[in-house]
Amino acid sequence: MAKILMKGNEAIGEAAIRAGATNYFCYPITPQTEVAEYLARRMPEVGGVFLQAESEVAVGNMLFGAAATGRRVFTTSSSPGISLMQEAISYIAGAQLPCVLLNIMRGGPGLGGILPAQSDYFQATKGGGHGDYRLMVLAPSSIQEAVDLTMDAFPLAEKYRNPVMIIGDGMIGQMMEPVEFPDEVDKGDPATNEGWAATGARDRKPRVIKSLYLDPYKLEENSYVLHEKYEQMKQHEVRYERYKISAKNDLLIVSYGTMARICQTAIDELEQEGVSVGLFRPITLFPYPEKELRKEIEARNVKNVLVVEMSCGQMLEDVERVVQGVKPVTFFGRTGGIVPSPEEAKEQIKNMIKKPTRAKKASKATAKKQAAKKKSSKRQRKDA
Numbered sequence: 001m002a003k004i005l006m007k008g009n010e011a012i013g014e015a016a017i018r019a020g021a022t023n024y025f026c027y028p029i030t031p032q033t034e035v036a037e038y039l040a041r042r043m044p045e046v047g048g049v050f051l052q053a054e055s056e057v058a059v060g061n062m063l064f065g066a067a068a069t070g071r072r073v074f075t076t077s078s079s080p081g082i083s084l085m086q087e088a089i090s091y092i093a094g095a096q097l098p099c100v101l102l103n104i105m106r107g108g109p110g111l112g113g114i115l116p117a118q119s120d121y122f123q124a125t126k127g128g129g130h131g132d133y134r135l136m137v138l139a140p141s142s143i144q145e146a147v148d149l150t151m152d153a154f155p156l157a158e159k160y161r162n163p164v165m166i167i168g169d170g171m172i173g174q175m176m177e178p179v180e181f182p183d184e185v186d187k188g189d190p191a192t193n194e195g196w197a198a199t200g201a202r203d204r205k206p207r208v209i210k211s212l213y214l215d216p217y218k219l220e221e222n223s224y225v226l227h228e229k230y231e232q233m234k235q236h237e238v239r240y241e242r243y244k245i246s247a248k249n250d251l252l253i254v255s256y257g258t259m260a261r262i263c264q265t266a267i268d269e270l271e272q273e274g275v276s277v278g279l280f281r282p283i284t285l286f287p288y289p290e291k292e293l294r295k296e297i298e299a300r301n302v303k304n305v306l307v308v309e310m311s312c313g314q315m316l317e318d319v320e321r322v323v324q325g326v327k328p329v330t331f332f333g334r335t336g337g338i339v340p341s342p343e344e345a346k347e348q349i350k351n352m353i354k355k356p357t358r359a360k361k362a363s364k365a366t367a368k369k370q371a372a373k374k375k376s377s378k379r380q381r382k383d384a
Helices: 008-018 033-045 056-067 079-084 086-094 121-125 143-160 170-174 216-236 257-272 290-299 315-323 342-354 358-383
Strands: 004-007 023-026 049-052 073-077 099-105 136-138 163-169 176-179 240-243 251-254 277-282 284-286 304-309 329-333
Touching (some): 008 073, 008 099, 008 143, 023 033, 023 056, 033 049, 056 073, 056 079, 056 086, 056 099, 073 079, 079 086, 079 121, 086 216, 099 143, 121 284, 163 257, 240 257, 257 304, 257 342, 277 290, 290 315, 304 342, 315 329, 329 342
Parallel strands (some): 023 049, 023 073, 073 099
Antiparallel strands (some): 004 176, 136 284, 240 277
């Protein structure tokens, strides 16, 4: 496999084609428009379908229709564009259809700005549409990993018959890095979906693919089927990375995506200064690596857990839920398109390590009081 220097958006588009995506629907929006530009040229070359819709609302419904035929379908967008697709995404999940979505995140809320951010964590992991549904959410931290996860996303979507979302900030889409594409890839086979796909009913009974159930008991049954799939994801699909985690760590950072790469740089530089810090990087944001993170925290003698995000603190809530007060959890983040530098991360880490905990402060105060009592008792003896 030869490495090729590619922009992130274009590399993801190529990965989708090599993974067997034959239907791509989109509406242009910065900072992911290069995916659409790239696939407008490439899709016809491989016999695929490229269609620019009149809006993201239309894109969502095109995904629904194409996914119902058992084909591999793909779309890309950015924050407010994904917001407009939410109703259709909820329908797709409720109808148990596989599809892959890419969100190259920008700042928010509202239209926000076009610079990198991680402001859509809640939207992706908690379900932006209505109802009891979840997406599998993958968060790459490099272009190579974005390529690999894109290729993984399609078979995962088919395995669980559920939408899979890949989320990355604007840096993933816009920066260039060398990537390589595997020679052998699971491109899927529409025939394997023959048991549920709507492919024409000449030789069988008609199939109705829907998420509308007027009978409340049937709707409840469908919701339980979905819930069981999500539990299976939690058991079998959790992914994460441990970086320089050891018994020597003074502090454990939890971060994802490109922000985690910035934290790795800070950790490497601090190591040269004699400061030991580890990093826990979730790759699946849903299912979240809850048991794995909890195990790391309980097994280490770290004094604090630091969550670093390009948001006002969204993954922070999941980390606090996992930690459950066993260790103090602190947050550091920037938003609005401002990317924290390694220097900012280092300063935050140093301040946390230098700053005594409440327990230490209390023990120091107690020691002072005890010393004062000893002095006063000595004076009383002398006077006597």
